[in-house]
Amino acid sequence: MLDIQANGSGTVEVAIRGELEMQHAPQLRESLLALLNRGDVTGVNLNLAAVTLLDATGAGALIVTHRIATNRRVALRITAVSVVVVQILTLVGAADLLPV
Known part of the structure; x- marks a missing residue:
């Protein structure tokens, strides 16, 4: 479900595949918060295409993580999305909060 790769320049690439729902959202949130807590991460690129x-x-896990990243001055970007992600983020009013 989660593939995390650091590129050595402070930016981490995170690819998420499959279902991001009640069962899997806590794992995503914990993994992303662990990245933000490391102190050497300056950016997180989320690939949500799969x-x-x-x-x-x-969606709530993504929104909360975005807010925490912003407070810590870590750039959190969505680099790729599936149609499902666009639809739900738009529906919950988060399409502008998370640049899609």
Whole structure:
């Protein structure tokens, strides 16, 4: 579900595949918060192109992580999305918060 790769320049690439819903959202949130807590991460690029299901819990995990990253001055960017992700982020009013 989660593939994390550091590129050595402070930016981490995170690819998420499959379902990002109530069952998997806590794992994503914990993994992303662990990255933000490392202290050497200046950017996180999220590739959501392979996400097949996103519910309100998954969207909430993305929104909370974005807010925490912003407070810590870590750039969190969505670099690729699936149609499902665009639809749900738009529906919950988060399309502008998370640049899609």
